[in-house]
Amino acid sequence: MELMEIDDEEIYINKNLTMEGLINKDLQRKKKPCRCLTLCLGLLCAVLLAGNIGQFIYYEMISRPTSADPTHASYIQGDRLQSHDASTEERKQLEARLSNLTKERDQLQRSYNSLTTQRDEFKASLNNLKSERDQLQASYNDMHRNLEGLQTNHNNLTASKDQLQTNYSSLQRKKDELQTLFTTLRENRDQLQSNFSSLKNNKDQLQRSYNTLSINRNHLQISYNSLWKDKEVLQTSYNTLQRKIEQLQANYSSLATVRDQYKKKIDKIRGMPCQTGWRKFDISCYFVSTAKKNWTLSRQDCIARGADLVIIDSKDEQAFVNGLLKSGQNAWIGLTDSLKEGTWMWVDGTPVTTMFWQPGQPNSYNGNQDCGETVQKSPGVGDWNDDGCFSDQPAICEK
Structure with a gap:
């Protein structure tokens, strides 16, 4: 042990x-x-x-x-x-x-x-x-x-x-x-x-x-x-x-x-006075074409003149444009919703803030009315309407 x-x-x-x-x-x-x-x-x-x-x-x-x-x-x-x-x-x-x-x-x-x-x-x-x-x-x-x-x-x-x-x-x-x-x-x-x-x-x-x-x-x-x-x-x-x-x-x-x-x-404002045939309002010059063309060709014609289709941003300007037309006459303006249906824009890309649409307009009838026109009315300042861009009618240019 x-x-x-x-x-x-x-x-x-x-x-x-x-x-x-x-x-x-x-x-x-x-x-x-x-x-x-x-x-x-x-x-x-x-x-x-x-x-x-x-x-x-x-x-x-x-x-x-x-x-x-x-x-x-x-x-x-x-x-x-x-x-x-x-x-x-x-x-x-x-x-x-x-x-x-x-x-x-x-x-x-x-x-x-x-x-x-x-x-x-x-x-x-x-x-x-x-x-x-x-x-x-x-x-x-x-x-x-x-x-x-x-x-x-x-x-x-x-x-x-x-x-x-x-x-x-x-x-x-x-x-x-x-x-x-x-x-x-x-x-x-x-x-x-x-x-x-x-x-x-x-x-x-x-x-x-x-x-x-x-x-x-x-x-x-x-x-x-x-x-x-x-x-x-x-x-x-x-x-x-x-x-x-x-x-x-x-x-x-x-x-x-x-x-x-x-x-x-x-x-x-600092520019030259309006050319012959043009009408002056405020700081812009306006021209009513005599030839009847569709909206696209009318705009091209205004651009060729150094201008573009008119852009309306006040009631006074709308009244002046209405006074350039004959009674009941329609004319193209620089308004379109061709980029996005229902979204109306001016030709310079700015949104529409002041509107003068006719009652019930724009309605894009048959879904093919993408361009804006002004309709002469007397008395009054005139109304806007949407129409097919392919229609031939006068146009108002602004520069």
Whole structure:
């Protein structure tokens, strides 16, 4: 029985020695601080400030009128130059504000790119931590396999112990020799026990390091989740600002169109008097063709004369056009819905805002009436009617 105790102690010491040797690896890692957290918060504040500035500019812009009332007194010839100057000043202010908003958008883009770079760095740090975790898992698996090998050796030694127990009677005479050997083994055991204690202390220290690394990893995960939420908030703010920029661009395009119209009218005011056979009204010259042609050929004839089919945008102009025609006469005007059925547009692409349709018109009779004509009426300012574009009749040109 004394021999069995010696064998058990030796097996236990060897087993623990092997296990402690397997896990004696350097697992210390340094914590990577979140150095960019302060920078990210600063960038978030800058983005929110830029959003507020963009919102202020947006509401400042939509509070201004974008078009003039066709019946307003600003259409009188004497006030048109003053309206043009005011429109030019507003356009310059809009361009300056658009330039500032563009700079703020570029600054926001740079901030967003910087934040994206920092997010990628945090992702790389997370991948490194996962790689280290996989290495620890591999080390643990190796240690587990070695433990199973030691368990197999232990089982083999147990079988040998049983065989030695069977042969105990024959080995009794060697007791003294074994006693000496036992003494030596006891000394070795004490030495191994000392080594074991040292290895155990190292293991405990490694365990504490591992726990610290695990806590640091959890902190990094929390920081990563917070940064991800901040990124989503920034993305939402960026999308909102982008939509505001697009709306401002649309407003700018509308103002540019109004500016071009004013410029065209001013050019007409400064132009030469109407040619022979043309009648002048306001800032335009009008001509009633004597030849009867369809709508397309009539427009080509007006273009050849340096004009186009008439565009009527006020009651006074409609009354003037009505006075150019004979009683009950019809004439083509620059009105059509050939591009989209039911959507009437002038030949310059502008929508119809002031209408003088006859009752029940336009009705697109038989689905083949895509061109507009004015019908002379006295007294009155005349009416519009839709007719087939193939009909031959006079036309009214305007330039």
